[in-house]
Each structure stands twice: as C-alpha cells, then as structure tokens.
Amino acid sequence: MRALIQRVTDATVRVGGDTIGxxxxxxxxxxxAMHGDTEVEAETLAAKIARLRIFPDDSGKMNRALRDTGGGALVVSQFTLAADTSRGNRPGFSAAAPPSEGERLYRHFAHHLASLGxxxxxxxxxxxxxxxxTNDGPVTIWLDTADR
Known part of the structure; x- marks a missing residue:
C-alpha cells in the first residue's frame, strides 16, 4: 500500500459541494492499495502512520506521533499514487488494485487507523x-509498504 501523508492544521474533503470528511x-x-496488497499491508501502514514521529515536541523537534498529539486523520483514496510514467507522458495505473479490492483495503486501512485511537x-x-x-510545516512524507 502507498500513502502520501501531509501534516495539516486542517483538511476537508467535499463531494458535490457537501463536506463529507x-x-x-x-x-x-x-x-x-496496490495489486497483491492484503489486510496485512493496510494494518502495517496504519500502524506506521500512527507511530510516525513528525509532530513537534515542546522544543520544536519532530518527536511526537499523531496518537501522542490527539490529532485526527482525514483518509482519502487516491489511486493515482499508483501512476507509472515510465512509458511516456500519459500515466498508467495498472499497478493499482482493482476498484473492489482497493475500496475494501481503503476501508480496512481507515478502520484500523481508528482502532489505534x-x-x-x-x-x-x-x-x-x-x-x-493547510499543510503544516510543510511536512509531506511518502510511504510504501513495498519498501519494507
């Protein structure tokens, strides 16, 4: 599974003008979710993100994790993270999991993150x-369970 995380002061997602998250x-x-991903990758990625120390402590050093801060998460599906641009200028997305599997793993990821508090x-x-x-820092980090 792949994720692009951004530390934010606030974030909103709208569909049809309505705020849904x-x-x-x-x-x-x-x-x-990528081809071949399972619940294991979803849970591994959620746990890593919950523990990732990218929030400032009292000295301003990135030393606190999301669950240490009491902050929240807005999780958005983004199949374009699977983009392959190696064969020209039009990205291919065949490395992404099929939609039904991608949705299932996306929901599992969000549920597991919530279960971690x-x-x-x-x-x-x-x-x-x-x-x-509103990106805070800015801090933006790429994670991929295939890189383990």
Whole structure:
C-alpha cells in the first residue's frame, strides 16, 4: 500500500459541494492499495502512520506521533499514487488494485487507523472529491509498504 501523508492544521474533503470528511490538526492521508496488497499491508501502514514521529515536541523537534498529539486523520483514496510514467507522458495505473479490492483495503486501512485511537474521517471511494488543506510545516512524507 502507498500513502502520501501531509501534516495539516486542517483538511476537508467535499463531494458535490457537501463536506463529507474533515480534520483539524493532524494528518491528511492519501492512500492507494496496490495489486497483491492484503489486510496485512493496510494494518502495517496504519500502524506506521500512527507511530510516525513528525509532530513537534515542546522544543520544536519532530518527536511526537499523531496518537501522542490527539490529532485526527482525514483518509482519502487516491489511486493515482499508483501512476507509472515510465512509458511516456500519459500515466498508467495498472499497478493499482482493482476498484473492489482497493475500496475494501481503503476501508480496512481507515478502520484500523481508528482502532489505534486516531479520530478518523474519510472521503468517498471513487467519487470526484475536492480536497483542501493547510499543510503544516510543510511536512509531506511518502510511504510504501513495498519498501519494507
């Protein structure tokens, strides 16, 4: 599974003008299930993100994890994280899990993150979403369970 995480002061996702998910201080997590991913990758990625020390301590050093801060997470499906641009200028997305599997793993990821004590809201899988955020830092980190 792949994720692009951004430390935010706030983030919102809208569908058709309606806000369907939001968070205050915490993380915006764009996530993509890849071919061959299972619940193990979803849970591994969620646990890693919950423990990742990218929030400042009292000295300003990145030494606190999301669950240490009480911050929330907005999880948005993003199949374009599977983009392959090696064969020209039009990206291919064949490395992404099929939609039904991708949605199942996306939901499993969000559920597992919530089970770790993180207040979690989501976007809507497959919808045309409008995501807005205020990046804090800015801090943006790429994670891929295949890199373990």
């Amino acid at each position: 939001q968070t205050g201080p915490g993380l915006l997590i764009l996530v993509c 993180i207040a979690t809201e989501t976007g809507r899988f497959g919808a045309d979403m409008k995501v807005s955020l």
